[in-house]
Structures are given as structure tokens and as C-alpha cells.
């Protein structure tokens with residue numbers, strides 16, 4: 001796809017970063033040790049001064065190149081786990097390490113160069129699609145040619161047509177916005193990619209294609225991917241490992257060869273039924 005970034009984003013108008021952010025070359029493994037997350041609600045129960053438990057005693061390790069599906073019934077703590085990993089929120093207790101370095105010792109900007117979170121509702125912040133895709137690369141001080149190559153590569157990979165590049169957020173459907181948000185994360189080639197229900201607004205064909213692109217990405221670049229997904233067939237297609245969160249507890253942490261998908265589906269349906277009817 002041939003397009004000129006200058007058409008969408010006059011480079012001269014872009015902020016020049018004081019020190020360009022390089023693309024990452026470091027390894028990326030994560031370790032969580034006894035993570036607890038409690039949220040203080042205004043209506044706390046008497047005697048429950050800690051607040052409402054969202055995640056409890058989560059310990060796990062994530063290795064480079066892992067493709068992890070995070071599943072569980074609604075409110076199980078899946079999104080909260082991703083938000084913790086991106087430091088949008090802090091744990092109440094416990095520690096998180098990236099490459100053996102404790103999170104608090106890593107400047108947030110450095111952490112987020114390596115690790116990118118794509119939430120379900122991502123905003124283009126008033127930019128066109130072309131501008132939004134180029135912006136993180138401009139911040140990294142890359143050349144115009146490299147930016148155009150990267151954006152072209154990932155828009156092609158995700159089957160994003162060039163007509164979308166001049167559109168703003170309101171001119172995109174929910175599914176189109178979701179694909180653009182994923183492309184914006186992929187252009188910077190993060191070492192760790194955190195995806196919160198990336199296929200919730202996509203049709204079956206596009207969702208399945210996305211799983212193939214992500215699998216290929218992790219195989220060729222050793223990208224570590226953690227993805228929350230309610231669609232078991234997509235999780236099955238994509239993952240090398242599965243985390244099952246149930247009411248804030250890590251109910252299972254299994255390699256793909258250990259997973260009994262039939263039992264897993266049944267246990268998820270059962271948990272949802274219990275949640276719905278308060279059993």
C-alpha cells in the first residue's frame with residue numbers, strides 16, 4: 001500500500017522528543033509474586049477495611065514468546081490484571097518484575113516502550129487513523145521512510161484499507177476502531193503486548209485472521225502476548241498457555257497441552273450460571 005505520511009501528518013508540526021525512544025531489543029519476562037488488589041468502595045462493609053478484593057494471591061511467570069489467553073467469567077479480574085501489568089493501577093500488595101527488575105524501579109515511560117496495552121475502548125485523541133498510527137513512531141524519532149514502511153506493513157497485515165487512513169474516530173465502526181488500535185500497538189513492535197478482548201467487535205473471519213497475525217508475530221519476533229478473550233475457539237487457536245481467573249483467584253495456569261477444552265468450557269458456563277443466579 002503506497003501512502004505518504006506527510007499527507008496525513010505534517011512532520012514539521014509534530015513535537016520533537018528531547019531523546020528519541022528507540023525500538024526495543026531487550027528480552028521480556030514477567031514475574032508476579034503474591035499480588036493482591038483491593039479496591040476501596042464507598043459502601044464498605046463494617047469490618048472490611050481492606051475494601052473489595054479484585055485479585056487475590058496471584059503468583060505466576062510469563063516467558064518470552066508466550067501467547068497467553070486469559071479467560072474467566074465476568075468480573076473475574078482479567079482486565080484488572082492487564083491494567084496492573086501496564087501500571088495503570090498499583091497492587092495493594094505483592095511485587096511485579098520485568099526481567100528481574102522490580103516494577104517500581106523502572107520508569108513508566110520505559111516500561112510502556114516495552115509493554116503496550118490495548119484496551120477495548122481506545123481513542124485516537126482527535127487524530128486521523130494515519131496520524132494515530134504514525135505518532136508513536138514519530139515519538140521514537142524514526143525517519144519518515146521507516147514510519148511509512150512500518151505503518152504500511154502493519155496496515156497490510158491487518159487488512160486495513162488505505163481509505164481509512166484519513167478518517168477520524170467518529171468515521172470508524174467499533175470493529176474498525178478495534179483493528180486500528182491493535183495496529184497502533186503493533187507498529188512499535190512491543191516486546192510484550194497486552195490485549196483486552198481484541199476481537200469483541202470483530203467478525204469471525206477478521207478475528208480468526210487477527211489470531212493468525214498475532215501467532216506469526218510471536219513466532220517471528222518472540223513477542224510475548226497476553227490476551228483476554230471470552231471466545232474459547234479463538235483462545236484455543238492462539239494460545240500456548242492459559243490463565244483462568246475466577247473471582248480474583250488464579251484458578252488454573254496451564255500449558256496448552258494440559259488443557260481439557262471441553263471441561264474448561266463447562267466450568268466457565270457453570271461459573272457464569274452461578275454468578276448470574278448468585279448460587
Ligand SMILES: Nc1ncnc2c1ncn2[C@@H]1O[C@H](COP(=O)(O)OP(=O)(O)OP(=O)(O)O)[C@@H](O)[C@H]1O
Pocket residue numbers: 039054072073074075076077078079080081
Ligand atoms: N475502578 C474500580 N472500582 C471498583 N471496582 C472495580 C473497579 N474496576 C474493577 N472493579 C471490580 O473488580 C472486579 C474485576 O473487574 P475486571 O474488569 O478486572 O473483571 P473482568 O474479568 O475483566 O470482567 P469482564 O469479563 O466482565 O470484562 C469486578 O468485580 C469489578 O466490579
